[in-house]
Amino acid sequence: MNKTLGELQKQAITELSAYSDSARLDVDLIICHVLSISRTALITQDRMVLEPEQLNQIQQLIEKRKQSYPVAYIIGSRHFWDLELKVTEDTLIPRPETELLVEMALSLFAEDQTTRVLDLGTGSGAVAIAIAKARPEWSIIACDNSPAALSVAKQNAETYQLENIKLINSDWFDDIPDQQKFDLLLSNPPYIESDDPHLKQGDVQHEPQAALSSGRDGLDDIRKLIANAKCFLHAHGWLWLEHGFDQAQNVKDIFTEHNYTNIKQHLDLFGHTRISGGQLG
Missing domain, CATH: 3.40.50.150 (Vaccinia Virus protein VP39)
Incomplete structure (x- = not known):
């Protein structure tokens, strides 16, 4: 079933809330990572219909986060000071x-x-x-x-x-x-x-x-x-x-x-x- 960006975001936040105290931020960072967009675009492009491959990749990473795997390792980076740093x-x-x-x-x-x-x-x-x-x-x-x-x-x-x-x-x-x-x-x-x-x-x-x-x-x-x-x-x-x-x-x-x-x-x-x-x- 096709989903819009906004629908996926809302669903993923609801699912992840039981596993993470920062579900909204986690979901936003994962979606932005997969789609290579800014967090602002999550708002302006919320009606965009996701491709099946994009949807599947995002859902896989959300499942990984449910296992307490750090978001920084999932997306491979972390903000620090005025830097965006690679982390592994x-x-x-x-x-x-x-x-x-x-x-x-x-x-x-x-x-x-x-x-x-x-x-x-x-x-x-x-x-x-x-x-x-x-x-x-x-x-x-x-x-x-x-x-x-x-x-x-x-x-x-x-x-x-x-x-x-x-x-x-x-x-x-x-x-x-x-x-x-x-x-x-x-x-x-x-x-x-x-x-x-x-x-x-x-x-x-x-x-x-x-x-x-x-x-x-x-x-x-x-x-x-x-x-x-x-x-x-x-x-x-x-x-x-x-x-x-x-x-x-x-x-x-x-x-x-x-x-x-x-x-x-x-x-x-x-x-x-x-x-x-x-x-x-």
């Missing part, structure tokens, strides 16, 4: 709270100041690429221990034709030369407790687990980063990290334990402390 199952899906790291980076140093930045565990390259695009005079290195994730980051950097970003295969600092010093280190590291049941639920269950969990209290990688970062910072350089909404005090204590100064923390839009930073004295 080899990368974490960039989230709005991670934009706090970009905001902090851009606020710390002047636009025309010679600034060296290292993004640790770059994944899709979201943070590094956002900064590199906004600050073409800065020098950015982004590292990850996953060659597959670095391949995605490379494609994203090439999309925006960035010449001030370099990608390195490194497990945290392992393959960063000791003589290299940076003004700013950034990371969205794994920080979920390894036995957290949420790791097996919703979208998260499909994301790379090594990029999500970090020991019994979720802080193993954060401890490693804070302990080792000082060797790679210029005097008065900064380290900023994303962490869980309930880890702020523990992260602050780790910064204090390692004698960082000017320790600061910032809230996300929900009022949770989600990033913390410290300065090399």
Whole structure:
């Protein structure tokens, strides 16, 4: 049976509402992806009759979403900052709270100041690429221990034709030369407790687990980063990290334990402390 775009949209939203809290957005993104149209066109072209092949493809992807498969992986992209980034199952899906790291980076140093930045565990390259695009005079290195994730980051950097970003295969600092010093280190590291049941639920269950969990209290990688970062910072350089909404005090204590100064923390839009930073004295 033929369906118009509007009829399919309404039906799909009703079906998906039992499985997703963002059914309307999910359906819109899937339809726009298959038909290569904008969300505005969903309104202006709602009487368009779909071809059987289009209808079948959309319905297949809606069924996939019903199985909690992330929309970002279904359509192969995610919006972050002012970017549209390719994502795959080899990368974490960039989230709005991670934009706090970009905001902090851009606020710390002047636009025309010679600034060296290292993004640790770059994944899709979201943070590094956002900064590199906004600050073409800065020098950015982004590292990850996953060659597959670095391949995605490379494609994203090439999309925006960035010449001030370099990608390195490194497990945290392992393959960063000791003589290299940076003004700013950034990371969205794994920080979920390894036995957290949420790791097996919703979208998260499909994301790379090594990029999500970090020991019994979720802080193993954060401890490693804070302990080792000082060797790679210029005097008065900064380290900023994303962490869980309930880890702020523990992260602050780790910064204090390692004698960082000017320790600061910032809230996300929900009022949770989600990033913390410290300065090399």
